[in-house]
Amino acid sequence: MTDPLVEAALAVRQNAHAPFSHFQVGAAIEDAAGRIHTGCNVENATYGLTMCAERVAVFKAISEGVRARQFRRVAVATDTETLTPPCGSCRQILWEFCGDVEIVLANPRGKTETHRLRDLFPHPFDASYL
Ligand code: THU
Numbered sequence: 001m002t003d004p005l006v007e008a009a010l011a012v013r014q015n016a017h018a019p020f021s022h023f024q025v026g027a028a029i030e031d032a033a034g035r036i037h038t039g040c041n042v043e044n045a046t047y048g049l050t051m052c053a054e055r056v057a058v059f060k061a062i063s064e065g066v067r068a069r070q071f072r073r074v075a076v077a078t079d080t081e082t083l084t085p086p087c088g089s090c091r092q093i094l095w096e097f098c099g100d101v102e103i104v105l106a107n108p109r110g111k112t113e114t115h116r117l118r119d120l121f122p123h124p125f126d127a128s129y130l
Pocket of ligand 1: 040053087
């Protein structure tokens with residue numbers, strides 16, 4: 001059975017701009033209305049200005065009018081046997097915009113793994129401390 005969110009993450013992965021690492025990542029986020037927002041990693045010659053797929057997807061969704069906390073699930077796709085979890089920076093951004101969402105990791109051969117962000121990102125800093 002295919003999951004449209006995983007399919008969207010796998011599809012957008014093809015758009016990755018990764019000439020330096022050749023590591024292509026796709027991300028897809030489902031909002032509360034059931035709409036899917038996608039992103040791929042976009043690398044930069046400075047390396048440090050590279051943007052991860054997950055953050056591209058979140059920022060695209062926000063800029064299209066989805067409000068923080070109006071997200072249900074996130075899928076992250078890479079072509080690896082050991083599925084790739086979001087990096088630390090993306091976990092922070094996902095926590096702030098999505099809260100304790102479900103994160104589905106996937107590869108093109110149908111392997112998936114599901115986590116809660118709370119488990120991947122325990123004891124987070126967020127606006128509740130400000
Ligand atoms: N990357 C992502 O897009 N998401 C992650 O959570 C991990 C890393 C990208 C950044 C860079 O373009 C490449 O993968 C290698 O680190």
